[in-house]
Ligand SMILES: Nc1ncnc2c1ncn2[C@@H]1O[C@H](COP(=O)(O)OP(=O)(O)O)[C@@H](O)[C@H]1O
C-alpha cells in the first residue's frame with residue numbers, strides 16, 4: 001500500500017489572465033499552477049497589484065481566465081456557462097470580502113438568509129440555518145441590526161455567517177481583516193481558523209497582513225503574476 | 238420575497254431624493270391629467286352630440302338665416318323624424334363677463350329632440366305655456382342664484398333692446414357629459430317681437446335641428462335636404478351634429494394641439510428626471526448588485542430590483558397625482574365654467590396617467606438595468622471601498 005496524497009479540492013493549471021485597458025493589454029497572471037488539498041487553510045500574499053484578488057476571483061468563479069483550467073471539487077469551472085457558474089457559486093463557495101459587502105437595507109439575519117433564497121429551502125428552514133450561522137459567529141443578539149448599526153468586526157462576522165450558511169466546502173476571503181482594528185481582526189481570524197479546524201472548510205485567504213497569514217497552514221506568494229512556493233523563512237510558527 | 242423587500246427599502250433609502258422625485262411625478266401627473274381634461278372639455282360638445290341629429294344652416298355662413306318655411310319641406314324628407322329650429326340670441330346678462338350660451342328654440346320639438354335635458358313634467362308645462370318663459374341649466378341657475386319665477390333681463394346685441402324672461406324650469410343633464418349652463422327661451426317670443434320692431438327679419442331661423450330615424454341614414458338625409466334647397470335664395474348646408482360641433486372647434490385646433498404637445502412634453506421631462514434618479518440610485522448600488530450576483534442571483538433578479546424600484550417611486554407619485562386631479566379639476570372647472578361648461582376627469586385620462594407612469598418607470602429603468610447587469614462582478618466589487 002502506498003499512502004497517496006488526497007485528491008486536491010482545488011486544481012489550478014496553467015491559468016493566465018490579462019486585462020485590456022483600451023489598446024494596452026496588461027498581463028496580470030502568468031501560467032499559474034497549484035493545487036489545494038481538502039481542509040487546507042492557505043494564505044496568498046504579495047504586494048498590492050500583484051494579482052491576488054484576480055486569482056482568488058478566478059478560483060471562486062466570479063471572473064474568467066484567458067487560458068488554463070480550474071477544477072474545484074471535480075468540476076471544471078472554466079467550462080461552465082454563466083448561469084451554471086452562478087448556480088455553482090451559490091452551492092459551492094462562501095465569500096468574505098475586505099469591506100464586508102453586506103446589503104445595507106437588510107438586517108443581519110436577512111443578510112445571512114439571503115443566499116438561502118436560491119436554495120429552495122422553506123422559510124422556516126432558512127431562518128433556522130441563518131440563526132445557527134449567526135450563533136456560530138456569536139451574533140445572536142444582533143439579528144435585527146442593519147449593517148450600518150454594527151461595528152466593522154461585527155459586520156465581518158455577519159459576512160462570515162453569510163458565507164457559511166449554505167455550507168459550502170470552500171471559503172474564499174479577500175483581505176478579510178484589511179479594514180479592521182487588531183482586536184476585531186483577531187476575532188475574525190479565530191473564527192476562520194475554527195471553521196477550518198472544526199467544520200473542515202477549505203479556505204483560501206488573500207492578505208498582506210503577516211499576522212493574518214500566520215494563521216494559515218500554507219503560504220503562497222504572488223509577485224508580478226508568478227506564484228512562488230511556500231517561504232518557510234517567513235513563517236514564524 | 239426578499240427582492241421585494243430590498244427594492245422597497247432601496248426606494249426609500251435616500252428619503253430626500255425619493256421624496257423630490259415623487260413630488261415631481263405627482264406634479265407631472267397632475268398637470269398631465271388637467272391638460273388632458275382641458276382637451277376633453279374642449280371636445281365636450283362633440284362627445285355629447287348624437288349620431289341621429291343633423292344641423293342645417295345657411296350654406297353661406299352661420300350668421301345668415303333661413304326661412305321658417307323650410308321646416309315643412311324638411312319634415313317631408315324621407316328619414317326625418319323630428320324638425321326643430323332656433324336662433325342664437327347672444328344676449329348679455331348685466332355685464333359681458335357673465336357670458337353664457339343663450340338661444341331661442343321651438344320648445345316642444347326641441348325637448349323631444351334633446352331628451353338628454355331633463356325637466357320635470359310640471360316645469361315642462363310651465364315653460365311651454367309661458368311665452369316669456371325660459372329654462373336654464375342647473376349650473377347656470379346655481380351660478381346666478383336664479384329661482385323658478387325669477388325675472389331675468391338680457392340685453393340683446395343681435396336683437397337690440399332689453400328682453401325680460403321668467404325662469405320656468407331648471408334642467409339637469411342626463412349624465413355628466415351634458416352641458417348644464419344653457420339658457421333657452423321661446424322662439425315664438427323672439428319672432429313676435431322682431432315682427433313688430435323689424436318686420437323684414439321676421440320668420441327667419443338661425444338653424445334647424447333635425448332628428449333622423451337611424452344613424453346610418455344621416456348622410457343620405459343631409460344630402461337630400463341640401464338638394465331640396467339647391468338654387469334657392471338661401472341654400473343650406475346640413476351636417477351631423479358632431480361635424481357641426483367640430484366646425485366650431487376647428488378654429489381652435491392649434492390651441493388644442495399645443496395643449497396636447499405640452500402634456501406630452503411634461504411626461505418626457507419627468508421621464509428624464511426619474512431616469513436621472515434611477516441612474517444615480519443604481520450607480521450607488523453597483524456593489525450591492527455585484528454581491529447579489531456573487532451569491533448566485535441572476536440578471537433577471539437584478540432587473541426586477543431596478544424596475545421594481547422605478548415602479549414603486551413612479552407608482553406612488555402617479556397615485557398621489559391622480560388622486561389630486563379630482564379636486565384640482567373641480568376647482569379649475571368651477572373657475573372656468575364660462576369657458577368649459579363640462580369639465581370632468583374622464584376615466585380615459587386616468588388610464589392615460591397610468592400608461593404614462595408605466596412608460597416613465599420602464600424607460601427610466603432600462604439603461605441602468607443594462608448597465609447593472611452588464612458590469613462584470615469583479616469590477617462591481619472593485620467599486621466598493
Ligand atoms: N477590471 C480591470 N481592468 C483593468 N485592470 C485591472 C482590472 N482589475 C484589476 N486590474 C489590474 O490588475 C492588477 C492586479 O489587480 P488585483 O488582482 O486587484 O491585485 P491585488 O489584489 O493583488 O492588489 C492591478 O494592476 C490592477 O490594476
Ligand SMILES: [Mg+2]
Pocket residue numbers: 052053054174
Ligand atoms: Mg486585492
